[in-house]
Amino acid sequence: MPTKLSRRDFVRLCAGSAAAISLSGFLVPFIKEAAAAGGPPVIWIQGGSCTGCSISILNTVHPDIEKVITEVIGLHYHPNLSAGAGSLVIDEMYRVAAENSKKFYLVVEGAVPVADDGAYCIIGERNGHHLTFVQAVKELGSQAAGILNFGTCSAYGGFPATPPNPTECKPVKEIVKNVPIVNVPGCPPHPDWMVGTIAHVVLYNELPELDAFGRPTMFFDKIIHDNCQRRQYFDNAIFAKNFGEPGCMLELGCKGPFAHCDSTTRLWNGGTNWCVKAGGVCIGCTEPQFPAWPIYERLPEMPVAPGITATVDQIGGVLAAAAVVGIGGHLAGNIYTGRIGSKKNQDMKEGDE
Amino acid sequence: MKVVLMDDRHSVWIRIFHWINMVAIMLLIFTGFYIHAPQSFPLFGNMDGARMVHFAMAYVLCFGVVLRVYYAIAAKDAHNIVFNPKKDIPNLPSMMKYYLFMSNSHPDYGKYNPGQKAMYTGWLFMALIQIVTGFILYKPQVAFWANLGDYLGGDIAIRLVHLIVTWLFVLTVLAHVYLDVSEGVPVLKSMFTGKIPRDFHGDQSADKSA
Structure with missing residues (x-):
């Protein structure tokens, strides 16, 4: 019996622990039992989407996709796996x-185009x-026990x-009412x-x-x-000015x-990396208003004239400069008319103010 | 030496609330610009301190606003500072003429002129907007604020409103400080002592007291 761990054993142990910690992998045997005892069937339909969510689920590691679907x-x-x-x-x-x-659960991937009776998204023939x-x-949604919105x-x-x-x-929540909905947002979801x-x-x-936006708190309760x-x-106020620099990428x-x-x-790709670790900014893809904001700017710019936009700070700075100029002009007027300055006391008696 | 008769202008509570809110708003503006863009506005050493001051002053402003509004109602001070469109809009032309040097005098408007009333009433609403949008950004994990933020268009829209109103505060505070100081040092002094020379505002107040 070796008392020391070889490097190989150590790596194997670590991988085993990771598998145990990964919620879904740990649950496989239990789920298998539940499924064998007649677990609810799942139907996955796809509409106004890029199939990215399906591609993402193919990347599942613990358990792997073969285990998941079998x-x-x-x-x-x-639509892709059948x-x-x-x-x-x-x-x-x-x-x-x-x-x-x-009894069954409906997985919906993609938004629902409703213009012209939905003619812009036809998924088959019936x-x-x-x-x-x-x-x-x-x-399908009105018959389901629940709808899982993936993406x-x-x-x-x-x-x-x-x-x-x-x-x-x-x-989907605007198409089907009165059916419980779980949102698993992300572009794509992990x-x-x-x-x-x-x-x-x-x-x-x-x-x-x-949570408040229908997301499972077990995955979405952290900022x-x-x-x-x-x-x-x-916290230490070290901010990156360019990509590739160390520092917070707020700006x-x-x-x-x-x-x-x-x-x-x-982490993504089996615990390898994620957006910020890879040097990119978080784009807020799990938030309800995504993608209603510029990805590489702190805040959207405001329109100031047709076809011209400016940041709020630029507009505010110009207005503040204008205010200072205005104040200077008014101050000059005040002094010129004698409202302030040495002439004030004499003028007071003449009924000013 | 001539004896200067002094009139009471600001009660001690008005002065306390004024300076509490002034300190809170100034610190909120400075820390806020730092938090918004620490490189463009390098006013503080680190984010930790700036955020702590920002959140602390946010609570100070909340209490300051609540207490000031309570005082305005309880001490019947509201008619002095709340802009009343029916009464104040007709007075705007004469005030604008005075500020634009088109006339040398203006009628007696009461404690404040319509422009001041509009600005102070506007500040109440601006402060309320900042408090609500601030809490939405500060407490995203509280369902109430999260839902309200979603209803109002999401965090980026909220952030934008918060920043725009901050700029409005900057612009109006500039105007406020200039106009009050340019009116005369006694006006500025009265916010410390509470008193103003009886003849400062000219004939009208003298007539009233006579």
Whole structure:
């Protein structure tokens, strides 16, 4: 029995611990049991999105994606992962939904375009007619036990719903009412957030605890800025002026001070890195108004004339300079007319003021 | 030596609230600009201290505003400083003429002229805007503030409003300090002593006292 750990053993131990700490990986055996005992089926539909959320979930490490779809969840439909295609799988999707009414969970990825009866997003064919995304969300969503919005688009509108928004994209909560909704925002969301949320609903058959914006508190109760590796730079007033410099990236437009998620501690790509550690700014992708702000600037600029914008500080500085000039002019007038200065006392008697 | 008759102008409470709010607002403006853009406004050594002062002064301003409003109601001081459109708008032209040197005198407006009333009433609303937007930015983990912030357009919009109103404070404080000091040193002094020479405002007040 060796008393010393070899390097190899040590690395293996560390990897094992990481797997144990990662919530979703730790839960696999329990979820497997729950799924075997008839856990709720899951249907994943995709609309006004870039498929980034699906790509992100493929990147899940503990457990890996193969385990997720074969053992963790009964995934009955996914536009990219389903082997079949066409009306075959669409019909199957509706059959599963009807058979498991109020028992299955609907995962929605992407915003819902509603302009022209949803004609701008057709996800398949049903009974010889186009099946629009808005129709699918309405019909399946109203039968679901709960809707899991994966990604900022389905949760809050995200990129597709940003003006000018010609297809009138809307978040799912404006399409389906009276069905419990869990928002897992992010652009894309971390695979652990998605797998962890699915694992939670499959294992406990109830929704996780949510914050004010419908996000599971287990992943979204922390502010990026509070746990950022560069936080000490902020407290010590060391600020980066350019990318690649050490220092807090506040003035480069980092939105960490109001963005909620646990990327700082969870890290991406299997615990390798995350946005700020990679030298980028936080863009606040988990917030309801994302992406309604400039990514590399502290604050949006204000319009001052058609086609011309300026920062609030520039406008304020110009106005303050104008005020100082105005004060100087008025002061000169005051002295000239004798309201202040040596002439004042004589003039007072003549009924001034 | 000539005896100068003095009239009471500012009660001790008005003076206390004035200077409390003045200190709070000045510190909030300076720390606020530092927090907003520490490189463009390098006024403090570190963010920790600036933020602590900012949050402490935010609470001081909250109490200052609440107490000042309470005083205005309880001591029936409100009619002196609240802008009353019906009464004050007709007085604006004569005041503007006086400020633009188009006339040498202006009628007696009471304690403050309509411009001052408009500015002081505006400050109440500006302070309330700053308090509400400030708490939204300060307490994002409290559901009430988070929901209110979302309803009002999100944190970036809130931040923008907070900054714009800060600039309004800067501009109005500049005007306030200049106009009061240029009116005469006794006006500035009265905010410390509470008293102002009886004949300072000319004939009108003398007529009233006669």
